[in-house]
Amino acid sequence: MNQTWLTVLRRDLLLALRRRSDIATTLFFFVIVSSLFPLGIGPEPAVLSSIAPGVLWVAALLAGMISLSRLFAADSADGSLEQMLLAPQPLAWLVSAKIFAHWLVCGLPVVLLAPLIGLQYAMPNDALWVLVYSLLLGTPTLSLIGAIGAALTLGVRGSGLLVALLVLPLYIPTLIFGAGAVAASAHGMSAEAHLSLLAAVSLLSLVLAPLATAAALRISVE
Amino acid sequence: MHMNWFKYSSPQTFYPLAGKMIPWFFWAASLLCAVGLYVSFAIAPTDFQQGEAYRIIFVHVPAAWMSMFIYLVMAGWAAMGLALNARLSAMMAQALAPTGAMFTLLALVTGSLWGKPMWGTWWVWDARLTSELILLFLYLGFMALQSSIDDPRRADRAGALLALVGVVNVPIIYFSVKWWNTLHQGSSINMGVAPKMAATMLLGMLLMALAFWMYSVAVALMRVRCIMLERERSSDWVQSLSAKGSK
Amino acid sequence: MQWASWSAFFNMGGYAFYVWFSFGLTALCVLWEVYALRQRSRDALRLAQLLAQD
Amino acid sequence: MLIAQGLACVRGDRLLFKDLGFVLEAGSLLYVLGENGSGKSSLLRMLCGLLTPEQGEILWAGKSIKNHAELYLPNLKYLGHLNGLKDDLTALENLQMGARIAGQDVTATAALAALTAIGIARCANLPVRVLSQGQKRRVALAALWLSRSPLWILDEPFAALDVAATEVLAARISEHLAAGGMTILTSHQDVPIQAKSTVTLSLSA
Numbered sequence: 001m002n003q004t005w006l007t008v009l010r011r012d013l014l015l016a017l018r019r020r021s022d023i024a025t026t027l028f029f030f031v032i033v034s035s036l037f038p039l040g041i042g043p044e045p046a047v048l049s050s051i052a053p054g055v056l057w058v059a060a061l062l063a064g065m066i067s068l069s070r071l072f073a074a075d076s077a078d079g080s081l082e083q084m085l086l087a088p089q090p091l092a093w094l095v096s097a098k099i100f101a102h103w104l105v106c107g108l109p110v111v112l113l114a115p116l117i118g119l120q121y122a123m124p125n126d127a128l129w130v131l132v133y134s135l136l137l138g139t140p141t142l143s144l145i146g147a148i149g150a151a152l153t154l155g156v157r158g159s160g161l162l163v164a165l166l167v168l169p170l171y172i173p174t175l176i177f178g179a180g181a182v183a184a185s186a187h188g189m190s191a192e193a194h195l196s197l198l199a200a201v202s203l204l205s206l207v208l209a210p211l212a213t214a215a216a217l218r219i220s221v222e
Numbered sequence: 223m224h225m226n227w228f229k230y231s232s233p234q235t236f237y238p239l240a241g242k243m244i245p246w247f248f249w250a251a252s253l254l255c256a257v258g259l260y261v262s263f264a265i266a267p268t269d270f271q272q273g274e275a276y277r278i279i280f281v282h283v284p285a286a287w288m289s290m291f292i293y294l295v296m297a298g299w300a301a302m303g304l305a306l307n308a309r310l311s312a313m314m315a316q317a318l319a320p321t322g323a324m325f326t327l328l329a330l331v332t333g334s335l336w337g338k339p340m341w342g343t344w345w346v347w348d349a350r351l352t353s354e355l356i357l358l359f360l361y362l363g364f365m366a367l368q369s370s371i372d373d374p375r376r377a378d379r380a381g382a383l384l385a386l387v388g389v390v391n392v393p394i395i396y397f398s399v400k401w402w403n404t405l406h407q408g409s410s411i412n413m414g415v416a417p418k419m420a421a422t423m424l425l426g427m428l429l430m431a432l433a434f435w436m437y438s439v440a441v442a443l444m445r446v447r448c449i450m451l452e453r454e455r456s457s458d459w460v461q462s463l464s465a466k467g468s469k
Numbered sequence: 470m471q472w473a474s475w476s477a478f479f480n481m482g483g484y485a486f487y488v489w490f491s492f493g494l495t496a497l498c499v500l501w502e503v504y505a506l507r508q509r510s511r512d513a514l515r516l517a518q519l520l521a522q523d
Numbered sequence: 524m525l526i527a528q529g530l531a532c533v534r535g536d537r538l539l540f541k542d543l544g545f546v547l548e549a550g551s552l553l554y555v556l557g558e559n560g561s562g563k564s565s566l567l568r569m570l571c572g573l574l575t576p577e578q579g580e581i582l583w584a585g586k587s588i589k590n591h592a593e594l595y596l597p598n599l600k601y602l603g604h605l606n607g608l609k610d611d612l613t614a615l616e617n618l619q620m621g622a623r624i625a626g627q628d629v630t631a632t633a634a635l636a637a638l639t640a641i642g643i644a645r646c647a648n649l650p651v652r653v654l655s656q657g658q659k660r661r662v663a664l665a666a667l668w669l670s671r672s673p674l675w676i677l678d679e680p681f682a683a684l685d686v687a688a689t690e691v692l693a694a695r696i697s698e699h700l701a702a703g704g705m706t707i708l709t710s711h712q713d714v715p716i717q718a719k720s721t722v723t724l725s726l727s728a
Contacts, residue, residue: 007623011609018611018650079605080621086571088597088626148387152380156370165366166384169359170391173398180405197401201394212387219379222574263478264471274482278491285495307575324498332491339487373535437499444506451513455520456536464518 004089005097012101022070026106027113030063034117045122052121053131053182059117060110060135061171064142067106068167069160071098071150072217085221091214099147099210107139123186130185134198138178141202144209145170151216173201233450234459236310240443247440251433258429266422278336279423284431286329286350289357290392292322292438296364297389300382310446312378313453315385316368317445321438323361329354349403353396360388374453524548525570525674525705529579532565539565540726541578549673550700552718553707557726563709564604566726567678570707571601583674597626600672604679606663610652614638614662617651622669629669637668641691657683667695675699677708689714 016023037055038048075081084094114135115128123131149167153159181194262280269276296318303311333351334344345351364384371377454460472478481488524547531541539562547553557563568574570581572588572595581588588595608617615634622629638644643661646654651662660683667675675696681689689712696706697717706716 003628004624004626007620011612011620011624014616015609015611074609077605078609079603079607080609082573082601082603082605083607083621084624085573086596086599086601087624088593094624148383152367152384153370156367158370162363162366162370165359166363169356169363169395170387172356173391173394176398176402180402184405197398204394208390212383216380216383219376219383222373222376222379266471268471268482273484275484275487277481277488281491281495321502324502328495328498331494335487335491339484441502441506444503444510448506448509448513451510451517455513455517460514460517461521464514464521 004087005093008084008094008097009101012098013104016101016105022067023105023109026063026067027109029066030059030110030113031117033062034059035120038120048120049122049124049186052118052123053127053179053186055121056114056117056131057135057138057175057179057182060114060139061142061168061175063110064106064139064146065164065167065171067102068146068150068163069153071102071147072154072220073150073159076154076221081217082221085217091217092210095147095213095217096210099143099213102147103140103143107143111135111139123182127182127186130191130195131182133195134178134181134191137195137198137202138174141174141198141205142171144202144205145174147213148209148216151213151220154217154220174198177201233310233454234457237447237450237459237463240447244440244443247436247443251436251440254429254433254436258426258433261422261429262426266426267420272340275336275339278332280426280430282329282332282336283427284434285325285332286354287431288434288438289322289326289329289354291435292318292325293357293360293385293392294389296322297385300385303378304382304386309378312382313446313449314442315382316378317442317449318438319361319365319368320445321441323358323365325434325438326354326358326361330358347403349396349400352399352403356395356399357392360392364388524584525707526582526585527570527579528582530566530569530576530581531578532562532569532574533577534562534565543724543726544579545722545724547705547707547722548720549703549705550719551705552696552700552716552721553705554721554723555707555709555726556723557709561726563726564678567601567676567707567709568603570676571599572596598672599674599676600625600667600670601676602663602666602678602680604682606659608651608659608663611650613648613650614643614654614665615647617662618665618669621666625670627669627671633669634665637665638662640668640695641665641688657685657688660684661688664692667692667699673704675704675706675708677706679709679711681710681712681714 034056037051041047041051072081075084085091087094111132114131118128118131146163146167149163149170152166153162156162177194177198181191181198184194185191258280262277266277266280268274296315299311299315299318302308303315330351333354337346337351338344364381367384368377368381371380451460451463479485479489526544526546528544529541530543532539543566545553555563555566565574569576572581572592575589583591583595583598586594607621608614609620612620615631615638618634618637619629619631622634635644635647638647641661641664643658643665646658646662651659654662664680664684680692684692693714693716696708700706700716700718706718
């Protein structure tokens, strides 16, 4: 059982490694979106540090979202999705490996890069740490929930925009708790409550999202 | 019992049945609406703080209730459609969505029309309005997904799954928005109904909500009839129906 | 009865625009929805008829 | 033993077939014939459980494949008209990972032997992206030399193959049938496959 899971993970990571430009695109998107805000708002450090949590979280959310369409589209086009559906292992289990790979490729780099961008926004040091924690807890949820949207819109016309419409409203709790944690810490308050709620949302989606994604994939290949 | 259900779940038997039910629901809606409007405008007293502007709640609150209620009912039909593979259930879910979206939009617009004279701004980011806005997004997502999938069977099933995912998320979203709202003191205007509300005010709201409910049922039945006609346009029963209509 | 006169009723204590706009818009939406659905049903039947003639 | 009863398939507005049934026993071959658009591929996908029949049911060892997928899927090897290969992986990697996802551990030596059997060993370490259509098909078909599943469902396995490869594949399928396996396939051409019993199923458009 683990053998298969690891194979799916390894295959997706290997593919991402052979197409490094895809990872770079996501990261570049994150950097450029978060750099646009100071240009639009003005360079005052006080203003920037107060909007930083929200801006960085929204940028991370969008960066995760634009990469969603790749999650199952290639597999569906070359037939490896069919093969995965016919594997003896439960589909939800294999899907969770794909989602994990997606997070490693698209989520983790953003988490690691975020504190650097945070420095540009004149964020205090403590808040930078909380930013990393909150993204670490929250970005897996983005991949998990996003996978449902990606599976539902598989092969549908205009799927890129549609996935945004489906998935963004579902991202709201993660955004609220994630950005809230960073903001609380920037105001010298404890971020613990936010982070626990964020973890709760992540756990819930960890349990439910692979099942929903598997069901959506079954519907999509019919 | 079992057979009965299958009988009415086939479109050609449900279509005339729904046709017979629609006028009744419309009559009930009109009657309830008439009484409701009378209570809301003639009997309910003027509010001490808000003056006459508060009378907007007689559409705003029922519309907000209906918007959430319809989403729940929609998810219920969707779940049944997925579990029993029943076409009619999926069609009902699809038929409810536009009406639910309309009530959501009405709740938003009337809420903002109520907010303007009370707080001097068209929009406040309070928990209720923000949740309604997100609910509108959920409705729009459902409708967009269904309309962009050509195969009706896949559209039904994908839409149903999305409605279920949405309904699991609605309480979480509502809770998170409330939490967010209490943390940000700057926008802590609470648009909730005043605690000491006269019984007649509550009665007016209930009557209007019932009227909206009956209306929603009637309109959903109308729409489900349209969907049946469109999907089964080549089947014999639609053919004979359209031939009858043209004579 | 709450109102001294019809004009007081229509004036709504100075909030006429907000109150009547809310109710008017709701009525408009409801009527439009019913009208649109009748139209849709008629169109669907007409299309079915056109298909039958082929 | 695979049993199909009263199957019906609807795609969009069209009824492709109905009341379709057959019994496939160990060692037998089922030929599905029909023009393009007659529902051959849909039937094969239905037999895999990818497509839910509008009516009817499919039984494997007496149990419905829909409710007992965990019993059915380990016994199934399906090859659709999509190859299921990743362009950026080499032929060898594709074969090994594909087998592993199907729940079977395959050594590099065994995978190479499979590629040799269908005559494509020299491409083993090339990324599939650079291969021709026929070569890709052969990489996908090499999985049949590794498969231990008793039931093979193959959609146009002989398309895009040259004469030599066709013969090798036909021999492999005959060998599989002789060992008590079952095969369901669609094909445009006549292929010399030896089977204990052959059932032909014609779908009309």
